[in-house]
Amino acid sequence: MQRLSGFLLSATLLFLVADRLQALPLADPELNYRTYRTEHFAIHFPEGYLDNARRLGKVAEDRYRSMEPRFYSGIGVTNLILIPNTDTVNAFASTYGPPRVALYLQSPNPGEFAHFGVWQTEVFTHEYTHILTMYPYSGLINLAIRILGGLPPNNLTPVGLVEGFPVYEESQRGNGRLNDPRTNMVLRTAALEGEFPALEEMLAGTHRWPRGQVHYLYGGRFVQFLRQNPEYLATGAAQKLDQYFLLEEPALLPSERLQKLGYPELEEIYAAFREYESERARSEQLLETPFQRITHSGFSKEFLQLNGDRLYFFGASKAGSGIYSITAHSADVRMPANPPQEPIAKPDGAPSANDLSGSTYMQKHSLSYFRNPSASGGFTVLSKNDSVEILSSEDGYSHNASGFRYQLYGSNTLGLYSISEGERIVFPSRRGNSIAYIKREDPYRYLILAELDAEGQIVNERTMLRTDLYGILSNSSMSNDGRWVIALFRPGLTGAPGLVRCSTGTLRCENLIPAGLENLSIAQPSFVGEDLLFSSDRTGRFELYRLRLKGESRSVEQLTTTNTGLFYPVAVSSDLYALRYFADGYDVVRLSGESLIHKDATDDFLSARSGDRNEADFSLPLESATVSDYDGVLEVRPYFAGLLFSITQAESGIVAFDPMERHTFSAGIGFLEDTPYFSTAYQYNRFAHSFNAYYVRSSLKKRQFYCDAPSGPIIFLCQDDDYQFEYGGLSISREMPGRQFDQEYAVGLSHEKHRNSDSLAAYVFPARDINLSSVYAGYGFSNATYYPESISPERGFSFYGEGAFYPEDWVVIFDDRGKGTENAEFYTLNAQLDFFLPSFFDNHVPYLGAIGRWSGGKDPEIYRVRLSSYMRGQDPNYSSYGRGALTLTAEYRFPLLWLSRRIVSWWPSLDLRYISFAPFFDYGQSFDRQIYRDTWVRSYGAYADFGLNVFYLPVAFRIIYARGEGFAGETSFAFALVAGSSSQNHSMAQNNPLARALFHQANGMTDRSPVSF
Template sequence: MALRLILALALFCLPGLALAAGAYDPSVEYRTVETPHFFVVHAVGYEAIAIRAGELGERILPRLTRRFDYELSGRVTIVIDDQTDVANGSATILPSKTVTLLITPPTEVSGLEDYDDWLESILIHELTHVVHLDMVYGLPWLGRQIFGKYVALNSYTPAWVTEGLAVYSETVDTGAGRGRSSYVDMVLRMAVLDDEFPTIDRGFRSYSSWPFSNVAYFVGGRFQQYLAARFGEEALAHYHRAYAATPVPFITWLASTIAFDATLESLWGDFEDETRRDAEATLASVRSSSVAVTEAKRLTWVGGDLLGPRITPDGKWVVFSTLSPVDGARVRKIPFDPTATAQPSSEVLVDDTFSKAFSFTRDGKAFYFQQTEINQRYYAHNSILRYDLSTEESERVHVTSDDLERFLAPSGSLRARDPDVSADGKRLVFVQTLNATNRLVLAWLESDGVTLHPEVIVPASADVQLSNPRFSPDGRFIAASRFLGGRRDIVIFDLAGNLVEQVTRDRAQDVDPTFSPDGRWLLFASDRTGIYNLYAFDRETRRAHQLTNVIGGAYQPSISPDSGYVVFRGYSSDGFDVYTMPFRPENAPAIPLTKSPTVALDRTTKRRPSLSSDLAPPPPVADLTRPRPLPDGFSVRSYSALDTLLPFRDNWNLFPLIATNEREIYGQLSHFGRDPLDQHAYALWVTYGTGTQFVGGGATYSNDQLEPTFTLGASASARTFSLFDDAGEFIDYYDEKSLAAAFSVGLPLLARHYLSIGYSFEDRSPFNVPVADQLARAVRLPADGRFARVSLGYTYNDTRGFARSISPERGYSLGLGLSGLSKGLGSDYEQIVASGEARGYLSLPYSPKWLKNHVIAARLSMSLGGGPDLAERFRLGGVAGSSILSTTTTNFQPLRGLRTASLDGTALLAGTIEYRAPILWVERGLGTFPAVVRVLHLALFADAGRVFESLDPKSIADDPLGPLAMSVGAELRATVLLWHNLQIAGRLGFAKVVKTPHPTIDASGLFFELGTPF
């Protein structure tokens, strides 16, 4: 009956609410454009983009080959991904050379805004990664022949090396890039002027202080530009080749001495000195300018990023969004009083949202903003929401059924951003993303404020990117920032989408237009002096005025309703904050707005390095939404995972692992493969132990072509148990052989739920058995025989953590597992095993700053078995543990202060509560040595638990606390980044048992362990 119940539950959970665990939507058909050096994988409808990516790749790769004197073998796979509205990319050589391009171009506030051609820029960056990571010479080349792509010395470097080199390439091979960006200039300038310049050991991706992971890109990229300028590009390439030939990873001094005759640490210091000289020269220039240095009042101290400050219609508040290392993405408001001397306190309006634009209704009772949402689990697209200040609730705007086909993306999202509502509250303008381009949409609003009747007024056009549209106060015009042909300019449209005026037309980055309340002035931000400042264009006199002269940067102006003040997004070495100053545009100096001639692509460089003379322009951007002829040597066919899945197709890998314990030396060789769309994946391994003298191995295969994930596996292994007698004395080792096979189906539900169902069979048999009298003295022998079970698992996870978190800080997770052993399934046993675990995290409300990121964490675990054969038992005790969150049953839970697994029974109940507090953020290492101490933190804990031999209510009621074990203690923890990529936590603790059912199992005292309990 119990088994039938489990099977019934399993079948009930199978219907099609579930979604696949793969990264790509299985309902989408993918095709491949094959070129001489690339497989370009793309969804149907993106063929034109894929062809252009192939053309660009064929032009870029020979240049990289010449620069680094290294030629790739085989083809590189390029995946065209339009499932997100975030601009990014990735590259790997393991298991095969794959580049993923997130083709949505970056917005003007991202730090990626300076580019000539987004597809070209990101492809240069990612292909540089592939060439750099794949380099191998000398002894490592011999290792590559055996162990495959695991032997890639340039993979074992700090992030600033790999990302900085890619930024170098995107800069010298285009007229823009982060190496020429005024935004990046600003970040480095303010850091060095405030003595906050990052040291070489801080160039890793998870750096928790501003500018976060961009240290690797911004500072690493400029450092390698400095090396190329000082020693020559060939010396820079020589360094990377020399490191790729070093037989021992993580040793940089040898390669740097060969290439530069100096260590990287000393050269980094020289680079900082040069950056300081440049910054001080810029500072002197700002101070000597005819425009007075701006003295703006700072209103916030975020310590991270901040976007979209907007003054409310009544002039009493400023609303903005922040990305803080302390509490993540939030929409906040502060009171607006330019004359106040005290720092205003902020109020959180919306959690987990980082919107670049806000627009208020005329009465000020609501505002519109954008939010990136997970749509149908595969997509992360933008939606526009309306926040009601009285109800404190958000509602997504939507179109009617008549407009679904024209405006709704396959993800179910509008893919809309940058909303602005007209002064009369009747219309909403926004930018809608479409196939690597975007278009301007004007919508009539119904009285509910969320139902739209949209019309496209500026259609999508190749190489055109629109952002930040703003209505004029009279509602007749819309100003926007438009990227076209390498230029980002301010333009004005009428309500029919006709171009009324080009306010600017030059190579400067002109962004963030907004009108003054009377409509006379059009404000915008521009880097035309090399520093982002605010400007005001007088629509009456047709003259522009420079409003600010800052040392950092000024962006996103918003004018108070009385036109007395302007607030803006300002920059310091801490990051971005809200600033304000009086608005007096008529008193600001006038500046010329010289319009450059119209060109197809402007590659004019604003700073060194100069553009290479032999750099060919990218292929022209055609209409990417329409089919185009195939170039010679190109072909198109259906996607096939066999292009890259199997071994020996330039994706061979073999990973060796050696481990030891008190009994034996254990070795393993493993190989894995997967295709670029993650539709297929497999792993193979072989093992050997010197103690058991057993040769084992196994294989797994998973398939994500359909909605669920199907996994099949088989293995042969040996495990060793220590036998003890009644007195706790060690007798001998007991070896057990396991032959196992399993099949499972994983079903993600929405974004946070996961359901699994599976069947497994295992045949356990003893070998290398001790003599009979030793077995007779043993307290308990492991169960052997056949174990056949069906299992169900469910997990939910809604936890949150931030850059400065030492632990998850908000939310909870839940895991439930149920499995049944049955003779009807082929088992020798009949048993039902149920397990569950819940975890909860609560960050303390912090008024004093020293309480930031302090967390109360709690866990409750339960496991029980029932049935005639209690083959599975549960153990309690020790300082390490495992979790039900993998949706499998578990038979061990920790309880600090007890001997490991010293209590066992047929059921278990355990709980933990911890107070976790950061002590010191260090984030320092020794130069390029592959170890960085990130943070020291403290945990005070209380553990409790008990095991049961019987769940008889009477016996439990008679002595409910008798078998209970409890301990209290403290741990000093350190989070360390090893080998540049592996983050681990070590803990030195003291536990004191305050209650135990058996004094002999009390192991109170000091302990050290890697990893955290949960």
């Protein structure tokens, strides 16, 4: 008998109730949301933010009037959601379901992002462009894609163009990334150092630095090239580019679409674009201040600071992140976990880093015994006796909504501890027991001076400065003698921040450099004696400057000339250390005091007038506002999710949800092998705990009595006895991401009906027909981590355990004539434990795992599972089964290569991204009462993951070989597609405990972590 795959059944159930949208509430559940409507927008905002909603509504209507006639989207109402109380600097737009834009209100720090006036206007323009370009479509081919795939057809557009058009639009009012010196820095450096991305990397993505920003920076400049190149303007193609997303050609064929508008073939365009950028970079090359490259690890680094004779910074690489330190004046420092990088070829005329002998490794400073932070809000280092004490603002502060919050942490013998738990503290700077920092309490920002008590907690807070959500207050730093605190400060809506200095004695503040200076910004100030160092883009590149303070006299001098950018200056004697940008990221460099240029720049900083910035674009509208309680339910529209791969990976149907995803509903039909079924699911996600309900049912027609043991010709009358089922469930669940651990739990009710169950490969029941209902509870936690090039969770562990109780009245066993004759009572326990061990090699993961199940109680033999459900290489037709099962697994997972390049020279849309490999060994047995030494069975094999870009879209698949031993052992080969570039990892989405356990085992626990921007 061909048995129904246990993996297929459990995976179908998993995806049925999978959380396809937000796992957490979109916004803080403590906020009471209201709705303000304009003609074309429904703006959902928390109480206290009405003025913000009205200002943004005015901007939104202005963008609608200027952009809708160009893109012809045809959208009636777009939902706009304001999300405060988070340190996430991001936004997203979606046309899947109700068109909506969600804006996290936290703005970037100066020097971290493009020039911006009011952050919300630029980020809204970017996201609204997504709405206008992703929503429309035309032509029979795109209609077929919409019906079959369920997604808006323009979602198949290569991501370089998806992001390139919005970056271009955000930059049309003087700000945005195309007007940012750092965008020029990235492209110029790549051109000069021979690291300009290939066409496929720009359109589809790359693992190389700057990774996810390639879509935005190169994509934006590419769209600018398409619109402004004189050749394309002369042919009229550039004037037609707004029609790109309305063309009938499929979006995954960008070259054909561009040629339809009158452009040349795509590779020809990109070659011209690359040559244009290369020539531009060569023409802008300067004679650079000589430097000595101290580190060679690249990727990101920030918050460079000096303590004693060591330089500290926060850094991230492809295989780790955290706080590192090096000895000042040290030579050729490399990340300890990374292989040495090839030296970067310098262009003619550019200075080269000194060729130093010897190698000094970075020291890593971790506040936690478990996992390191992935983002930093700044840190401060204090020497105490023969050790250092670090206070660090780090991500991972768990709260009950999407996004993250920075929390200030310290470390003691017990590991990590919170300082002022629950408060968002960034840019800490400590001298003795005095500490200065920025506190974020939306909608305000405060510059605080406080003390640390004997327990390391903050006391005696005093406010030195305050600004609202539209202003800027950042980069606080305290002088070595503790007399002064400096910060970057902008009290108004627009303009660059200025530099202020506040006395710790009087708490009075003075402007050292005024805010709102025209055509320049300042960033990352630090003390050098009584003077100040900072970075500024005054020349169009971020150079280093010194503000000299002598009594009432002040002057500013430029210290460097660079072809890239210099950030976070630190003085050591007469020399300067800073972070310099290279083609592979940021690294520490030393600039000799004898090489500094000392060029006067006083007039530009101290005598220049503030720019005449127009704040009318974000002014309050004159008309009165009509506000109601949150009415996002009125925007719920049934959305056809497609005939293929829609609600689940096996169903077709509809979905519906409100803009804030508080209510989510789905309904559809599908096939489990030859069995059709109907499904529906609902989730209420308003609070930290989500409520989940689902129901799945196939036909439950009764079997004829003569089909119990058919023989002879009767067999032909019983061939339609396919497996039939009914599943239902109610649960309350919660996910709790945290700094050191992620936790999840669920409690609920589960209901199952099985008919003709002897065709199942996973379950073994005492009768063909059985009804089961239970109450269950589960809990899980994990501290495993993903890095940019991880092929698996790394450096941690995860555990999930679940118990279910089946009361006697809830279990009914039927006889062959469909009569309920027996009841039973039992319980089940399921658990899985995974260890992702560290390795000497980047992104290599030795993995050890165990998965087990036990059934007990009065009638434990009712619900048994075959060992093949937990082990690879076992034939389910012959696999042993019992009340319990235990499988131990060992794997070694490692990447074979990362490439991000085309496979065939003439086919740029077919790219190989990565290949990974993992040999495995399983060791398990099923049992009834006890585990026997001689009944263990073994299986072994390997699997390989291949990540591709097909038509510039990510696709991944896995090839599996398994060889089992014992009576049920078999040799098997399998091929599995992984949707997009990743599959799901630990999830509370499945509310059936057994199906969840089966899914995890069938998937081999080798899932790749989703990556989002």
